[in-house]
Amino acid sequence: MAVPRLGGALRPLSAATKRIAVSPAPRPTIASALTRRATVSTARMASSFYSGEPDGPVVKTEIPGPKAKEYIAKLDKVFDTRSLNMLADYTKSTGNYIVDPDGNTILDVYAQIASIPIGYNNPALKKIAESPEMVTAIINRPALGNFPSHDWADILETGILKVAPPGLNQVFTAMAGSDANETAYKAAFMWRRQKERGGPAVEFTEAELESSMNNQSPGASQLSILSFKTAFHGRLFGSLSTTRSKPIHKMDIPAFDWPQATFPQLKYPLEEHVEENAKAEADSLAEVEHLIKNYHVPPCAVVVEPIQSEGGDNHASPAFFRGLREITKKHDILLIVDEVQTGVGATGKFWAHEHWDLPTPPDMVTFSKKAQTAGYYFGDPSLRPNKPYRQFNTWMGDPARALLFRGIIDEIQRLGLVEHTAKVGDYLFGKLEALAKKYPGQFENLRGKGQGTFIAFDNPNRDEFLKKAKKFGINIGGSGASAVRLRPMLIFEKQHADLLLAAMEKIVSS
Amino acid sequence: MAVPRLGGALRPLSAATKRIAVSPAPRPTIASALTRRATVSTARMASSFYSGEPDGPVVKTEIPGPKAKEYIAKLDKVFDTRSLNMLADYTKSTGNYIVDPDGNTILDVYAQIASIPIGYNNPALKKIAESPEMVTAIINRPALGNFPSHDWADILETGILKVAPPGLNQVFTAMAGSDANETAYKAAFMWRRQKERGGPAVEFTEAELESSMNNQSPGASQLSILSFKTAFHGRLFGSLSTTRSKPIHKMDIPAFDWPQATFPQLKYPLEEHVEENAKAEADSLAEVEHLIKNYHVPPCAVVVEPIQSEGGDNHASPAFFRGLREITKKHDILLIVDEVQTGVGATGKFWAHEHWDLPTPPDMVTFSKKAQTAGYYFGDPSLRPNKPYRQFNTWMGDPARALLFRGIIDEIQRLGLVEHTAKVGDYLFGKLEALAKKYPGQFENLRGKGQGTFIAFDNPNRDEFLKKAKKFGINIGGSGASAVRLRPMLIFEKQHADLLLAAMEKIVSS
CATH class of the missing domain: 3.40.640.10 (Type I PLP-dependent aspartate aminotransferase-like (Major domain))
Structure with missing residues (x-):
């Protein structure tokens, strides 16, 4: 399988970070190393975690497109598809991006209802999935209590x-x-x-x-x-x-x-x-x-x-x-x-x-x-x-x-993703505050300040907002009656936040 | 990893079966091929499905042995072990045999509370676990409804x-x-x-x-x-x-x-x-x-x-x-x-x-x-x-x-294991009927005739029966108040049945 399709090699530390890491300071504790890492990663513009991640969303067809529609029709015969949001091709999805069979590449800030932690086809997890330990665990599932x-x-x-x-x-x-x-x-x-x-x-x-x-x-x-x-x-x-x-x-x-x-x-x-x-x-x-x-x-x-x-x-x-x-x-x-x-x-x-x-x-x-x-x-x-x-x-x-x-x-822990998320969340929240001022009524009750990227706001046409987001290359979820909830992965960075913010501005001004 | 440890290569067809398979009869349907296969497999004495499977149980220590006891003590600090039956080393378990860290090799007719279908470290399942499809499924778990x-x-x-x-x-x-x-x-x-x-x-x-x-x-x-x-x-x-x-x-x-x-x-x-x-x-x-x-x-x-x-x-x-x-x-x-x-x-x-x-x-x-x-x-x-x-x-x-x-x-389907299990079950049931006559009161209410290997009987000292079974190299489960329930895997054969029967006779006569 080609490397880019699977997300490419993980970059453990960027050049900038490496310079910091070899500084004469005492060997860092995990916590301090993580904080430093987070600072660096939010300051860079290219993806720090995935060399193979796309530069941004690509929307080629309506969603679902013709190929996805075929798959959905087939699936619906045997499996309820009425709650289907988007059919995906996970072999092609990478990092923060979910890809569908029509080649639409969508920035995913919903992440399987907040359940994908560190990106699609994460190379480190791929290694674990391929390990003999995992193979044994898959094929010899125990009754753990006995x-x-x-x-x-x-x-x-x-x-x-x-x-x-x-x-x-x-x-x-x-x-x-x-x-x-x-x-x-x-x-x-x-x-x-x-x-x-x-x-x-x-x-x-x-x-x-x-x-x-x-x-x-x-x-x-x-x-x-x-x-x-x-x-x-x-x-x-x-x-x-x-x-x-x-x-x-x-x-x-x-x-x-x-x-x-x-x-x-x-x-x-x-x-x-x-x-x-x-x-x-x-x-x-x-x-x-x-x-x-x-x-x-x-x-x-x-x-x-x-x-x-x-x-x-x-x-x-x-x-x-x-x-x-x-x-x-x-x-x-x-x-x-x-x-x-x-x-x-x-x-x-x-x-x-x-x-x-x-x-x-x-x-x-x-x-x-x-x-x-x-x-x-x-x-x-x-x-x-x-x-x-x-x-x-x-x-x-x-x-x-x-x-x-x-x-x-x-x-x-290695990449300091919790601290990273705290910082990216602060950045995103600040920008959303600005958007809320610019577009009164569109980003109501903005909440989640100081809570990482666990951010939400109310929109008067929430369901339409979520639908439109797909057209601008964003997969985003709702919750409650009128909330738009952001649930990006822990590898969501400043540049993804900028793409998301730009798309949201387009949604509310279109 | 050494081949025998992982169960060795699966033998798709024994020599005897091959002769049948190349006979001038019309190309068999799956059903007829399966029936034929089952006949052959129950008639042979060596394992038909696992070339690396042991010839029989080996009991080296009491169970749990010294190594297992160490692991259990460590586990009990963080995880309730009071329902623990036997600590296992799944990297060493093969086919019908569960192996523990002390090297005890036990014929397993309980099979993780009836949940292991076709043997520990089944080579065909190992291939599937190692496949790129499985790796993708492991690391990109979807919200299936969405x-x-x-x-x-x-x-x-x-x-x-x-x-x-x-x-x-x-x-x-x-x-x-x-x-x-x-x-x-x-x-x-x-x-x-x-x-x-x-x-x-x-x-x-x-x-x-x-x-x-x-x-x-x-x-x-x-x-x-x-x-x-x-x-x-x-x-x-x-x-x-x-x-x-x-x-x-x-x-x-x-x-x-x-x-x-x-x-x-x-x-x-x-x-x-x-x-x-x-x-x-x-x-x-x-x-x-x-x-x-x-x-x-x-x-x-x-x-x-x-x-x-x-x-x-x-x-x-x-x-x-x-x-x-x-x-x-x-x-x-x-x-x-x-x-x-x-x-x-x-x-x-x-x-x-x-x-x-x-x-x-x-x-x-x-x-x-x-x-x-x-x-x-x-x-x-x-x-x-x-x-x-x-x-x-x-x-x-x-x-x-x-x-x-x-x-x-x-x-x-390839190995005809359902039909095989029906036949092995009939064989086992017949032998148990004979044991029940020989040892009155020990195999009471023998049941499951014509139900494959899904066989059970009542024993007046059931809990002791199950404990003793380990000493004779058998892992066997109970159910209800007094039942001994047999739940072998679908790759359980006549020779395993004979080992089980011999052990059960020792249990009730010891």
Whole structure:
């Protein structure tokens, strides 16, 4: 396969960076090397990470074009294509660019619903995918709870756990965001009932054993997970009961009678609505506390996204989240932070909740998407249920995807992509502020300042905005009712931001 | 890497088979070639499928041995190991044999809880894992509902859909058995409510839209899925509500108030209990119909395993399942057949429900495990919900695993492994019948006759039986309260059966 098609060789350090790296300063720590790297990469105009990446988008046909249409017609016979956004040819996609069968080359700031971390056909990941370790993992998939491989601890420690949020040193691995959240919920229910029962040594009663098999209490607990309005935590039955994004996600599906609190609805720009926003957050926290104390199906945990993503990119302040930690501690219930979409660098921290400066860590943090694998982190040993086989399933994750995440982590750290994203995000946000002034009403409620590239704004004709973007060579996503959400990869640079900004200006002025 | 470590080259046809293949008969159809192949492979004593496979088990240390213990201690710090059965070194495992870090080489008739189809380090699958197509799939994981690749239809048609059960020509792909079942349940709820609403063109009411967001009816439907006692359908919240295997699977987890019918409890040997068993099945069907008509949360679907697997290898007759199809049709509710454990060949048919000779196909068939990917098949277009994004999630499956399943299907068909397994199963069952006579009480309720190698029996000291098996070089699993379940791979041959039988005789006579 030709080198350019696969993204070309990764440039570990540009010439400029190399000069810095061999300076007489003491051997840099990872952190300082990363910061330096980030400075350099945002200052250059050519792509720093992909020698084979196109210079910009190329739109050759309408999208979908004639070839894509043929493929879609064929696919629709066997697979629902009504939610299809764009048919892709991944063998030709590179770095920040997604390519379709008609040769349209599109700057992708949606990135598979925020799940591609470091570019299409990333050469470092290609090497990992070709490694004997990966081949073994693919063809010998274990039942991890029963028959883990001899190197599973090592894979975890050098990968998933290497980036564990501070204070959380254990993991339960899963397949995707939904089951990551649901297994975390299960851990919460078991933890709570174990406390109520009097500790891990207390055996289940006959009444519990019998009623559990009939889906009745006391065996099936009458407890709940508290979530927020406009939250999204997945679409299986338990996670969907905590999801409150849109009726189309929930309609007709049976749900648990679990409580929801209002998520603070902040007004923008933040600096002009300080008091109002502080009151919205205080009201929300009061509602949470009220529900914890009074809801007829008592919550044993609160689940929250650092930034409500599917629900419309709704932010709250670090103080709000510290308040949430305080309330959950006070009432001895768990705080589960759902970092499925916010995790792995895009907010300018590896985990978005690192922005909060919490006095004690969350009890569980769930992850998926950019991690390319999934699960929940925890620290408190009492979150391991008191008996084996209580938290269990056949595969319990996927070592192949855990190896991939390890490779992603290595690249993120080697290239300083979290710090890089923080800087590019600042640049992009500043330029968007200027655009918002220039085109009043088109970039409303601009949000995500200081949150890396995790930026969004509202547009009155959002759906049309997203459609038009394709014509200008940009693949961009929406969320909530009217938000345009930016979810570029961690290798998104200043020059990509400039292309994106120019396209957006064309969209709103055309 | 040395060839024997990776299982050696696959022998496509033995010398004997080659002679048959070049006989003057007309060029064989796949089916006839497969039957012939199966005859030959069961008649030979050396392994037909793996030139590098060991001649038999080698037990060098206690299990876990000293090296495995070190790995387990390290793993336990970060990952719950209390359900650990045996630590494995998959780089050294081959064909039917799982190898551990202490060099113990164990004949594996449990196969990662029935999920390894055609052997460890299968050379054909290794080629697929190393292919550029797989590499692309690993590193460019798409959001399949939004951005499918140009070859996704082709991958489905030459793979997952090539083995679709008769009458079912569409698929919704998933990650594992639990979410395969849950997405099938979701399709059932949407299908039923759409009917009640008056068809796909009828819009949701304001009351539905609002109440769905509050987890209340009418938006959140008050409908149920009917399952059977001792069934297992997964461990997430919806699937767990239909799982009725053991309290340890369900304890403390909130559950939906859904109905359960008694699964017929057949007595063995079948031929000695014909009337009794027929009555048990008739009673069960009557109970199903009663629950459909009267349960206060009306079922919109019945979910059933062809053989209840985790619940103890409980069988029912084809007539029972035809009755179930008849009742569900009569009351216009769906029949979901959960083939997560029974599917992909082990019962001597590709899908176990092919044994039933149904007048009309099941409405949905779910799969996972040996398929190494997951999802549900369906045929009726009205099972596609009336709007996009109702049945949706970020990844919606995994093309990498779909490619692997395609490779598994190709090998199964090329080598005739379904027919082969039917024959080996017959051989094994016959020998087990003899053992059961020789050791009364040790192989009770022997079941699975004519069901390939999907065989089980009860043993009064089941847990000890399973532990002892390791000492004799066999990895074997249990299910239900007292069943020993055999779940060998599809490359399990007569000589492996002989090794297994000899070991089992030692276990019960030691």
